[in-house]
Amino acid sequence: MENLRQRRAKNPCSLLLSFVLITALSSSISATSPLPRSDQGTEQHASSPEHDKPHVHEVHCSRERSRAAWKVIEEYLMPFVEREKYELPRQCRLHPSNDIFRDQEEHKIHLDVNEWKCGYCRKSFRAEKFLDQHFDNRHSNLLDVSHSKCLADVCGALHCDLVMEFKSKKAKCNPAAAARNRHLCEGLADSCFPANKSPSSTRLHELFLRQFCDAHTCSGGRKPFSRGGKKHINRFYLAASVLTLMLLPLFYLIVYLYQREMKKGTQELRRITKVGRKAKPS
Numbered sequence: 170m171e172n173l174r175q176r177r178a179k180n181p182c183s184l185l186l187s188f189v190l191i192t193a194l195s196s197s198i199s200a201t202s203p204l205p206r207s208d209q210g211t212e213q214h215a216s217s218p219e220h221d222k223p224h225v226h227e228v229h230c231s232r233e234r235s236r237a238a239w240k241v242i243e244e245y246l247m248p249f250v251e252r253e254k255y256e257l258p259r260q261c262r263l264h265p266s267n268d269i270f271r272d273q274e275e276h277k278i279h280l281d282v283n284e285w286k287c288g289y290c291r292k293s294f295r296a297e298k299f300l301d302q303h304f305d306n307r308h309s310n311l312l313d314v315s316h317s318k319c320l321a322d323v324c325g326a327l328h329c330d331l332v333m334e335f336k337s338k339k340a341k342c343n344p345a346a347a348a349r350n351r352h353l354c355e356g357l358a359d360s361c362f363p364a365n366k367s368p369s370s371t372r373l374h375e376l377f378l379r380q381f382c383d384a385h386t387c388s389g390g391r392k393p394f395s396r397g398g399k400k401h402i403n404r405f406y407l408a409a410s411v412l413t414l415m416l417l418p419l420f421y422l423i424v425y426l427y428q429r430e431m432k433k434g435t436q437e438l439r440r441i442t443k444v445g446r447k448a449k450p451s
């Protein structure tokens with residue numbers, strides 16, 4: 170009985186103790202529970218598109234126009250530069266190191282019409298524009314914006330609009346803009362191909378003026394890229410010529426066999442007629 174009473178007497182105490190313990194525990198749980206929740210929050214935030222927005226560098230250079238400028242350089246200038254075995258000086262704005270997007274562009278892997286791959290992290294994309302977005306979001310820290318110039322800035326001189334996928338409607342020629350582009354163009358010729366540096370530099374200087382700068386006029390008549398560009402081998406013509414080369418021997422073989430058969434036929438006919446003549450007198 171004594172024991173029981175003691176237990177009963179203890180019971181309120183233990184109840185109070187357990188209450189305190191439970192409240193203490195629950196408060197500690199509630200104090201720790203926001204942590205994982207906030208962790209989840211940041212994780213969700215990390216995968217949300219808002220977090221993907223570039224925050225490291227603010228790039229004020231059009232990737233699309235830079236790409237168009239590079240396309241023009243590759244197509245209408247480099248074939249001549251390579252032929253002359255000329256090396257562009259680094260201060261030339263057309264030098265690859267002056268295109269901030271060059272490294273990223275070279276890390277594009279085009280596997281199929283609808284398959285593009287990031288060369289840095291191997292992620293796949295359905296279209297080039299998604300890969301561009303991925304570069305902006307994930308690899309913008311790789312852009313060297315410290316000293317590089319924006320290649321898109323020389324688009325006016327290089328007639329980028331002519332190679333852009335979505336060509337803008339031809340606007341009325343603006344004499345002031347034409348003069349400005351011509352000035353920019355001639356500046357490029359001077360810095361990239363100094364006139365008296367070497368014979369090849371002089372030749373390329375001349376070519377650059379004809380190829381790009383002459384057309385910056387409102388008087389008309391002059392077309393850009395007058396000296397031509399890279400020669401493209403048309404796949405269709407290539408396939409057609411290979412097929413022709415393969416079928417030609419077959420054709421001759423058929424003609425040869427046919428003629429041989431014809432000859433045999435006439436010889437036999439002659440023999441028959443000879444035999445016929447010999448048989449008559451007897």
Ligand SMILES: [Zn+2]
Pocket residue numbers: 287288289290291292303307308
């Ligand atoms: Zn990547």
